[in-house]
Amino acid sequence: MVVSEPVFIGVDIGGTKIAAGVVNVHGKISEKIRVPMPSQATGEEAFSAVREVVNKLLPDVERHGPRFYIGVSCPGPLNPKRGVIINPPNLPCWRDFPLAQRISETWSLPAVIDNDSNAAALAEAVWGAGAGFSSVFYATLGTGIGTGIVLDGNIYHGRTGAAAEGGHMTIDYRGRRCGCGKRGCIEALASGPALAGRARERLAESREPSLILELAGGDLQAVTGEVIGEAHRQGDKLAGELLSETADYLAIWLGNIVDMLEPDVIIFGGGMAEMMSGWLPAIREKLPSWSINSRSGEIPVVRARYREDSGIAGGAAVCLHEENNSR
Amino acid sequence: MVVSEPVFIGVDIGGTKIAAGVVNVHGKISEKIRVPMPSQATGEEAFSAVREVVNKLLPDVERHGPRFYIGVSCPGPLNPKRGVIINPPNLPCWRDFPLAQRISETWSLPAVIDNDSNAAALAEAVWGAGAGFSSVFYATLGTGIGTGIVLDGNIYHGRTGAAAEGGHMTIDYRGRRCGCGKRGCIEALASGPALAGRARERLAESREPSLILELAGGDLQAVTGEVIGEAHRQGDKLAGELLSETADYLAIWLGNIVDMLEPDVIIFGGGMAEMMSGWLPAIREKLPSWSINSRSGEIPVVRARYREDSGIAGGAAVCLHEENNSR
Incomplete structure (x- = not known):
């Protein structure tokens, strides 16, 4: 008898969108869809949107065989053990909402949830840039860290x-x-908005011309991380300085991480990872001066395999983990 | 047939002393001895000192029965898996010295080593203030952190x-x-020497009288953490400010620890733990403003069970762990 491999529906819930896809046990994603997330609506309306997305994928999943599971990647705070969304600031629709149980009841299926960074970290550890390493530190750089x-x-x-x-x-x-509420968090120094904020300060106090302001249409408020990345690609000096400073902050921070956790690999994902990917060698080079670990320079600092699909893969990876542990 | 419980010899090696004791499976220490550690001597001379200490304890151990083990707590860097002392700054006698193997060969006994903070943390987790908790963060406050x-x-x-x-x-x-070599480590802000350094700066720039200087015999260089603790007990204002500042630093740091690890319990040991024990409520109170964990205030912040015996208990705890895992 051939037992078919299970298939997972990975659901990626964010403040503005729901993305979902069918994922196999090797981490390959097919049949992706994406709809708006009504995060300002009632809990039931928001859950209806999830239901619709999953229902659209079901025919595709059922072609793969009888065993499938649903895993959700979602902003925290949430309780992964109880499957409850607690109170994410960008999902006001859900307060103490038992998402895993509701999904499980709707389709009579096992369902699991975890927060987006944890889920993406697991996807990288299982199928991505962390495969084969026993300890993985994953960071997503974007609006937050x-x-x-x-x-x-x-x-x-x-x-x-x-x-x-x-x-x-x-x-x-x-x-x-x-x-x-804290001061000097790495997110307040090196996230996209933090980078843009530092750029605005420098532009406001400087008389030097910079492509950054030009690309932002002369409007300081229109300066974003993306604009700075573009200015850097076009050779702007200030943009290069701002990104080098970001690499410094990340190296200081990773020094702490390495001294504390000494992971086997460090992986960067998220919207800013592409922009920072050219700075990974600089970060690795600076890391040893911010770590007491004599072998910190050996630790790979690499880019994630999953990019915009990290949430879909993440949800699926959480399923696979649950499935492996329940056998 | 009654199988006797194993007994451990815990050996605590420091830059200036070797302490050792007989420890039972319940963490009770008996038969302690202490000799100078010739850390500036050759590797063989230093090992002879360890051999002598253990030999003195053997008759006591053998009375307990046939099964015993030797565990060493030692400053790092060291490799606990291979049992090798790498290059501790305060143990120049040993460079890549296979301490576990040498002990094991000398007495035909299983021997294990780990660094002093790790070993003390394990002793607290197994027998001390961390017993019953599944994740323990232990910090020793003293000359270093x-x-x-x-x-x-x-x-x-x-x-x-x-x-x-x-x-x-x-x-x-x-x-x-x-x-x-790093900047702004918690050790550079809150260790004993860091506290004394901050006191000297304040005393040098201030005209206010303080008991600290008086207790140090008017000599700025004689100001130590202990002197500041004594001045605080006698009601000195500056000493209180310096210790409150130390509590602030520790709260900022523990906020990072909690956000990263969310341990079940935080335990303070080491020479400065007594002086800081009156500040533990203040640290717990300040912690939530330096943590994004909504339940950081629930985490117990307590004093270690083992004080000057933390290394002996630590070495023994590493033995017990090895013994449990090898069965």
Whole structure:
């Protein structure tokens, strides 16, 4: 008798969109769809949107055989063990919402959830740039900085599932205030909005011409991380300085991470990862001066395999982990 | 047939002394001895001192029965898996010295080693203030700040055994240079010498009278952490301010630790733990403003069970762990 391999539906819920896809046990994604997420609506309306997305994928999944599972990647805070969305700032629709149970009841299927950075970290550890390494530190660089830790194939959750919030590690306690309330978090220094904020300050105080302002149509408020990345590609000096400074912050931060966790590999994903990918050699070079680990320079610092699909792959990876552990 | 419980010899090697004791499976220490450590001598001379200490304890151990083991707590860097002392700055006698193997050969006994903070963390997790908790963060406050992480009964070692160096986490990258070369490590802000250094700066620039200088015999260079602690006990205002500042630094740092690891319990040991024990409520109170974890205030921050015996208990705990895992 041939037992068919299970298939996963990975669902990636964000503040503005739901993306979902069918993922096989090798991490290959097919049949992707994407719809708006009504995050300002009621909990039931938001859940209807999830239901619709999954229903659209079901015919495709059922072609693969009888065994399938649903895994959700979602912004936290959430409780992965109980499957409950607690109170994510960008998902006001859900407060203490038992998402895993609701999905499970709707389709009589096993369902699991985890936070987006944790899920993406697991996908990289299982199928991506972390495959073959026993400890993985993953960071997503974008509007915020999220992190995930995978040890021996398991997401490191901590006491209540709220661990691995490395983006809010303070490296400059007298520094900029972060949205989280702390000062000098790496997110307040090196995220996309932080980069844009530093650029606006430099542009406001400087008389030097910079492509950044030109590309932003002369409007300081229109300066974004993307604009700075584009200015750098076109050879702008200030953009290069700002990105080099970002690489410095990331090296200081990774020095702390390495001294604490000494992971086998460090992986960068998220919207800013492409822009920073040219700076990975610089980050690796600077890291040893911010780490007491005599072998910190050996640790690979690489780009993630999954890009815009990290949430879909992440949801599926959480399923695969659950499936492996329940056998 | 009654199988006797094993007994452990815990050996605590430091830059200036070797302490050793007989420890039972419940963490009870008996038959302690202490001799100078010839850390500037040759590797063989230093090993002779270890041999002598253990030989003195053997008659006591053998009374307990036939099964016993030797565990060593020692400053790092060292490789716990291979049992090799790599290059500790305060043990110049040993460079790539196979201590576990030498001990094992000398007495035909299983022998294990680990770094002092890791070993002390394990002793607390198994027998001390961390008993019953599944994740333990331990910090020793003294001349330096060392840390250890125990997850589900296992020391967290990282890629090469050099993880859990939380004392060198930078929280102020523009701040004071640490002995390790990094800037603004918690050790450079909150260790005993860092506290004394801050006191000297304040005393040098201030005209206010302080008991600190008086207790140091009017000699700025004689100001130590102990002197500041004594001045605080006698009601000195500046000493109180300096210790409150130390509590602030520790809270900022623990905020990072909690956001990253979300441990079940935080334990302070080491020579400065007594002086700081009155500040633990203040640290717990300040912690939530330096953590994004909504339940950071629930995490116990407590004092270690083992004080000057943490190395003896630590060496023994590493033995017990090995013994449990090899059965």
